[in-house]
Amino acid sequence: xxxxxxxxxxxRDHLRPRIDLIVFMIDIKSKYSLKNVEASLAYVDASxxxxxxxxxxxxxxxxxxxxxxxxDICKLGETYCSPVxxxxxxxxxxxxxxxxxxxxxxxxxxxxxxxxxxxxFVSLMMNSDDD
Numbered sequence: 001x002x003x004x005x006x007x008x009x010x011x012r013d014h015l016r017p018r019i020d021l022i023v024f025m026i027d028i029k030s031k032y033s034l035k036n037v038e039a040s041l042a043y044v045d046a047s048x049x050x051x052x053x054x055x056x057x058x059x060x061x062x063x064x065x066x067x068x069x070x071x072d073i074c075k076l077g078e079t080y081c082s083p084v085x086x087x088x089x090x091x092x093x094x095x096x097x098x099x100x101x102x103x104x105x106x107x108x109x110x111x112x113x114x115x116x117x118x119x120x121f122v123s124l125m126m127n128s129d130d131d
Contacts, residue, residue, distance in 0.1 A: 006040035020110040021052050021118075023102060028059040031067045034076075041080065051118030052109050053082040056098070061088035083125045 001017070008016070022044060027033040037055070044053060055077055059065070070086075077084035087098040109118040 005036050006043035019048075021054070021106045022048055023054045023056050025056045025058060026068070026073060028057055028066045028068050028070070028073075034068050034072070038076070049080050049082060051120075051122035053080060054102075054105065055082060055084045056102075057084060057086045058089050060086045061090065081122075081126070083122055 024037045024040065025033070026037055055073060057070070057073055060070075073084055085098070085101070088094045089098070105121070107113050108116050108121045111117075
């Protein structure tokens with residue numbers, strides 16, 4: 001399910017499936033995109049920041065068209081203890097690889113991969129970023 005911002009409308013709460021993963025998409029060419037994500041973060045329950053929130057930054061292949069400094073996005077990831085994934089959706093191979101990666105992350109967050117929790121997985125990702 002996709003939403004352009006949070007909070008989600010409450011009138012359909014009873015029909016909404018359980019939320020296993022939240023991926024905030026940030027278009028590096030749009031300052032509005034980052035502002036929208038920052039405003040939406042206030043509506044996310046703190047427990048989701050234990051491995052179930054990711055930031056997906058798109059448009060990274062066009063460095064000259066960037067409106068947002070990547071360090072600002074990385075700081076956002078650090079502040080919320082959530083991984084930041086960079087991708088270029090205009091390239092089919094990168095788009096497919098990103099989609100496959102997100103599906104695998106979703107499987108982990110939904111509890112479909114035995115022995116791996118969302119928190120342990122994100123801990124591994126964050127530790128590998130530091131190396």
